[in-house]
Amino acid sequence: MHNIKTLISADELNARIKELGKQISEDYKGKEVHLICVLKGGVMFMVDLSKQIQDIPVTMDFMALSSYGNEVSSSGVVKIVKDLDESVEGKELIIVEDIIDSGRTLSYLVHILKDRKPNSIRVCTLLDKPDRRVIDVQVDYKGFEIPDKFVLGYGLDYMQRYRNLPYIGTMDS
Ligand SMILES: O=P(O)(O)OC[C@H]1O[C@H](OP(=O)(O)OP(=O)(O)O)[C@H](O)[C@@H]1O
Ligand code: HPA
Ligand SMILES: [Mg+2]
Numbered sequence: 001m002h003n004i005k006t007l008i009s010a011d012e013l014n015a016r017i018k019e020l021g022k023q024i025s026e027d028y029k030g031k032e033v034h035l036i037c038v039l040k041g042g043v044m045f046m047v048d049l050s051k052q053i054q055d056i057p058v059t060m061d062f063m064a065l066s067s068y069g070n071e072v073s074s075s076g077v078v079k080i081v082k083d084l085d086e087s088v089e090g091k092e093l094i095i096v097e098d099i100i101d102s103g104r105t106l107s108y109l110v111h112i113l114k115d116r117k118p119n120s121i122r123v124c125t126l127l128d129k130p131d132r133r134v135i136d137v138q139v140d141y142k143g144f145e146i147p148d149k150f151v152l153g154y155g156l157d158y159m160q161r162y163r164n165l166p167y168i169g170t171m172d173s
Pocket of ligand 3: 041156157
């Protein structure tokens with residue numbers, strides 16, 4: 001086991017996710033929203049965020065992309081590991097990500113989803129690490145901006161572990 005320091009506590013996460021859900025509920029009033037979860041990291045955030053979206057119909061689909069594998073830094077090549085089950089044509093999409101780091105995963109995803117003719121695409125990320133950006137991407141909803149440190153927990157892994165932590169931590173090395 002590694003020594004892990006809390007960066008964002010479970011209470012802080014929950015409070016911010018509640019606010020994001022409220023904001024999305026207001027912005028999409030009278031519409032229907034289709035959440036696209038980017039596996040595996042996005043799963044915790046997507047589940048908790050979806051519970052905070054109220055009074056509008058919510059549907060969900062899941063996609064798995066991989067650029068990191070078991071590495072600490074991105075290989076630069078993004079692959080589809082699992083595609084969506086349903087068509088996104090004519091839908092209001094919100095891509096739900098755990099983190100935007102280099103921006104490669106998200107820019108690739110936005111690019112391929114645009115070709116599938118949704119009505120709109122917005123991006124909601126729990127964490128943003130702007131210092132590491134290589135490709136510019138538009139972020140519509142953001143939980144927290146974080147410094148250039150490797151983080152884990154709440155969906156984010158280090159060598160596939162620690163996704164189950166209920167908070168965001170950094171590893172003391
Ligand atoms: O902005 P980027 O530099 O592209 O990094 C962000 C992406 O990297 C991580 O996924 P990863 O490929 O590790 O897959 P995982 O979610 O299954 O851990 C994370 O969940 C984001 O999807
Ligand atoms: O800081 C990070 N931690 C875990 N996975 C990641 N994928 C991109 N950045 C990170
Ligand atoms: Mg990962």
